[in-house]
Amino acid sequence: MNITEFLNKNTKRFPQKAAVGFKKDNEWKELTWMRFKQMVFRTANALVEAGVKENDKVAIYADNSPEWIIMDVATLAIGAVTVPVYSTNGADQVEYIINHAEPKIILTGDQEQYETCHQLLGKTTGVEQIIAAKKNFTLKDNSIFLSDFIEKASDKFKIVERSDEDLATIIYTSGTSGIPKGVMLTHGNFQKAFDAHIDFFDFKDFEKEQSLAFLPLSHVFERCWTLFCFSVGAKVSFLENPKLIANALQEVKPTTMCSVPRFYQKIYAGINEMLVTASPTKKKIFAWAIETGTQVSERKRDQQNIPFLLNQKYKIANALVFNKIKTKLGGRLWFMPCGGASISKEVTQFFDAMGIHITVGYGMTETTATITAFPFTKYKYGTAGKLIGDSQIKIGDNEEILVKGSGIMKGYYKNPEETAKIFTEDGWMKTGDAGVLDNEGNLTITDRIKDLMKTSNGKYIAPQPIENMFSNNSYINQILLIADDKPFVSALIVPNFETLEEKVKTLGITFTNWKEVVENEKVQAFYQKLIDDIQVNLSGFEKIKKFILMPADFEIQSGEITPTLKIKRNIVLEKYAGKINMIYNK
Known part of the structure; x- marks a missing residue:
């Protein structure tokens, strides 16, 4: 199917119910299921009239928007294949993907994305037309605005039948190293993933939920989650600019939303930072509230009854502390899938205590996202949850996690060599992650195998848990540990410039740029003490001996981090090799 x-299913069930939310002219608007279907079918007919056939490729290079998802669903409806391109990708990356995938049509978002694609017309094969979603700039040849493209198309359309094995999308992995590989996912991969989530979580009336899509739709996590929400009839609102997430949460008031650990780490760090300057009374109230919330969340997790007195205390904790934080998140969030990187148990416990449950999971583009996830009860902090659907796991050489199941990709597009490398002879897919399974079936990710470091003294170091310790601090935005073949551990640290700015004032430092700040002796001393305090319980060989404070964030646009905010270790190490060498040559 x-x-x-x-x-068709949801338009029959509730034609006038909202399916899509989006912001236009500073106001949130909606498309009903009937209107959503009409827009998709008009786009589908226009694609067919433009010569797009079954199994042809249609690329989307744009920020989140209703146009993005309409083009995606229309492409799938005609039996063609969607090729998402990260909106933050530079011209070189876009050129590689377009040359490799050879789409007939490209949908672009803003003018910059349009110009990048138009400049590629003479350098690529197969692209016949560029469609611009926005209508606020002038087009060149072989281009058309989306509204004009679909203007005369009919809204009557018969969805093309597909089998489980038919290709639905090619998603090019951003990866933390190497050139992108095109992951081929089928209609069956998606459908089985949807069914697995329904069975695992046993959702009730999920069509009443409202999701906020702020992670890039070009990433498998947000795309799979959004299509799942649509499959069960839930509403999805699309946020074009993820930097506006704080406002969007209060405006949209979503009940569900998928996110990456960094989102929660920032909130956790921000709350802890506010507590530093709070009065002794407020600190005591907050500590009491967290203790009360922890007792309640532990009983809920273990399916135990909550005593009357504890429940009354929890209501007071909610009124005094937790509701203020929940309100900033919109006030209605209850189901929040979290993946894309590791998250420390301190953060998940902290949010659970406030009654904001983070559903931690583990997956990859190659597995159609989720392999394991926290169930609603009996989950174990510090793990990535339990197997979902028909997924299977076994631990191979070097503790590598090997997986099987109906979510596993068809292979890498036009890349049989890499496809062969990732599968064992008996059909298990290598994840590249190291992990362990406990007796209760909980998976714990220990680290990326490629990221595992060995010092020149022969000591092995897993960087992720240590990096998470530091990332949970309000003065540290990003950190990269360095130790491979080195005599000791060092780090590149990107400060949280918002909190650092306040600290700089208290230190009496005047400055004109951040380079001056991070090189200042007082700031260096402050971070040295901060690091020493955080790593007090680490083994001696794991401790950061030297560090460099970076004057700017690692950026997606510069290729230093992935769209899920994971640092591309190899790229950053190469880019800042000179700085790193100075650490060890002093």
Whole structure:
């Protein structure tokens, strides 16, 4: 079955219920299921009239928007293949993907994205037309605005039948190293993933939920989650600029939303930073509230009854502390899938205590996202949860996690060599992650195998847990540990410039740029003490001996981090090799 059959199903069930939310002219607007289906079918007919056939490719290079998802669903509905391109990708990366995938049509978002694609017309093969989603700039040849593209198209369309094996999308992995590989996912991969989530979580009336899509739709996590929400009839609102997430949460008031650990780490660090300057009374109230919330969350997790007196205390804790934080997140969030990187148990416990449950999970683009996830009860902090659907796991050489299941990709597009490398002879897929399974079936990710470091003294160091310790601090935004073949551990540290700015004032430092700040002796001394305090319980060989404070964030646009905010270790190490060498040559 074509996964876009949800259009017909949900339009029959509730034609006037909102399906899509989006912001236009500073106001949130909606598309009903009936209107959503009409827009998709008009786009589908226009694609067919433009010569797009079954199994042809349609690329989307744009920020989140209703146009993005409409083009995606329309492409799938005609039996063609969607090729998402990260909106933050530079011209070189876009050129590689377009040359490799050879789409017939590209949908672009803003003018910069349009110009990048138009400049590629003479350098690529197969691209016949560029469609611009926005209508606020002038087009060149072989281009058309989306509104004009679909203007005369009919809204009557018969969705093309697809089998489980038919290709739905090619998602190029951003990866933390190497050139992108095109992951081939089928209609069956998506449908089985949707079914697995329904069975695992046993959702009730999920069509009443409202999701906020702020992670890039070009990433498998947000895309799979959004299509899942649509498959069961839930509403999804699309946020174009993820930097506006704080306002969007209060405006949209979503009940569900997928996110990455960094989102929660920042909130956790921000709350702890506010506590530093709080009065002794407020600190005591907050500590009491967290203690009370922890007792309640532990009983809920273990399916135990909550005593009357504890429940009354929890209501007071909510009124005095937790509701203020929940309100900043919109006030209605209850189901929050979290993946893309590791998250420390301190953060998940902290949010659980406030009654904001983070559903931690583990997956990859190659597995159609989720392999394991926290169930609603009996989950174990510090793990990535339990197997979902028909997924299977075994631990191979070097503790590598090997997986099987209906979510596993068809292979890498036009890349049989890399496809062969990732599968064992008996069909298990190598994840590249190291982990362990406990007796209760909980998976713990220990680290990326490629990231595992060995010092010149022969000591092995897993960087992720240590980096998470530091990232949970309000003065540290990003950190990269360095130790491989080195005599000791060092680090590149990107400060949280918002909190550092306040600290600089108290230190009496005047400055004109951040380079001056991070090189200042007082700031260096402050971070040295901060680091020493954080790593007090680490083994001696794991401790950071020297560090460099960076004057600017690692950026997606510069290729230093992935769209899920993971640092591309190899790229950063190469880019800042000179600085790193100075650490060890002093």
